[in-house]
Amino acid sequence: MTAPVFRFAPSPNGELHLGHALSALTNRRMADRASGRLLLRIEDIDLTRCTPEFEAGIYRDLAWLGLAWEEPVRRQSEHFGDYEAALQRLRREELVYPAFMSRGEIRAAIVEHEAGGAKWPRDPDGAPLYPGTDKRLAESERKRRIAAGAPFAWRLDAEAAAARLESPLHWREWTDEAMTASDEIAAEPGQWGDVVIARREIPTSYHLAVVVDDALQGVSHVVRGRDLYFATSIQRLLQQILGLPVPSYFHHRLVLGPDGRKLSKSLRDTGLAALRAAGETPDTVRSRLGL
Structure with a gap:
C-alpha cells in the first residue's frame, strides 16, 4: 500500500509567521498519524518578490521547530x-x-x-x-x-x-x-x-x-489554511480538464492577528525569526498555537 503524501508549500517572499507554523506542524502531525510522507515545496514562481534569503529563512525556521522533510525540495522556479x-x-x-x-x-x-x-x-x-x-x-x-x-x-x-x-x-x-x-x-x-x-x-x-x-x-493529502478553501473549486476544475489525480483536502483554522484578520508576512512581530530572537522556544510556539 502506497504511503499518503502530504506537503507544506510556502512562498519565499517574506518571513514565516505563526500561521505558517500552524500549517507546517499540522501537516507533520497528520502525516505522522497516517504513517505518511511529508514534502517541502518552495513556491517561488514570483521571481520579483521571492528571494534566496527568504528561502534560507524557511529552512532555518522549520528546522528550529523540529520539522524534517524529504529531499530534494521542489522549487517551482526550476520547473x-x-x-x-x-x-x-x-x-x-x-x-x-x-x-x-x-x-x-x-x-x-x-x-x-x-x-x-x-x-x-x-x-x-x-x-x-x-x-x-x-x-x-x-x-x-x-x-x-x-x-x-x-x-x-x-x-x-x-x-x-x-x-x-x-x-x-x-x-x-x-x-x-x-x-x-x-x-x-x-x-x-x-x-x-x-x-x-x-x-x-x-x-x-x-x-x-x-x-x-x-x-x-504524488500528493494525496493537501493540508492548508482555511483561506484557500474556496480556491479548491478552481483547482478541481483544472485537475479535471487536465486529467490530473484529485487529493483529499483539509483546510485548517487560521491564526488571526489583533485586528481579527489572518496573519500577514508584513506583521513582523508574529514572524518566527522575531519570536526566536525574543526568546521564544518551539514549545512556546506550539503553546501559542494551541498544539
Whole structure:
C-alpha cells in the first residue's frame, strides 16, 4: 500500500509567521498519524518578490521547530517547463485566451457598470470578476497584439471549461485533523470567473502550478489554511480538464492577528525569526498555537 503524501508549500517572499507554523506542524502531525510522507515545496514562481534569503529563512525556521522533510525540495522556479506543457495543452484545447485589459481598464469598466446602480460580481475573495471583453476578440486581432508586444495574461475560459465536464465536480474534505470523517464538497469554479492561468513572462500562476506540482509529486493529502478553501473549486476544475489525480483536502483554522484578520508576512512581530530572537522556544510556539 502506497504511503499518503502530504506537503507544506510556502512562498519565499517574506518571513514565516505563526500561521505558517500552524500549517507546517499540522501537516507533520497528520502525516505522522497516517504513517505518511511529508514534502517541502518552495513556491517561488514570483521571481520579483521571492528571494534566496527568504528561502534560507524557511529552512532555518522549520528546522528550529523540529520539522524534517524529504529531499530534494521542489522549487517551482526550476520547473517552468512542466507548467508550460500544461498551459500548451489548455491552449490547444482552446480553454484559455489572451487577456489584454490592464488593471486600470478593468477598474474603469467596473466603475462605469456600477455607476448605473448594478453591482459587479465578485469572487470569493472579494475581487471583481474579469469582464471577459478580450474573449470576444478575433484571432487575427489577438495575434496582432501579441506580435506587437502588448502585455497580456492567459485566462481560463471558465464557460468553455465547464462545458467539458460530464458531471458535477466534488472534492473530499476531512472534517478534522484526525481524519476520522469527511464530507463531499461540491466545487463551484464558476464563482471565480475567468481566472489568470499564466502570464506572458511566466508560463503559470498559483492555480496551475499547484495542481501540476501536486500531481507530479504524488500528493494525496493537501493540508492548508482555511483561506484557500474556496480556491479548491478552481483547482478541481483544472485537475479535471487536465486529467490530473484529485487529493483529499483539509483546510485548517487560521491564526488571526489583533485586528481579527489572518496573519500577514508584513506583521513582523508574529514572524518566527522575531519570536526566536525574543526568546521564544518551539514549545512556546506550539503553546501559542494551541498544539
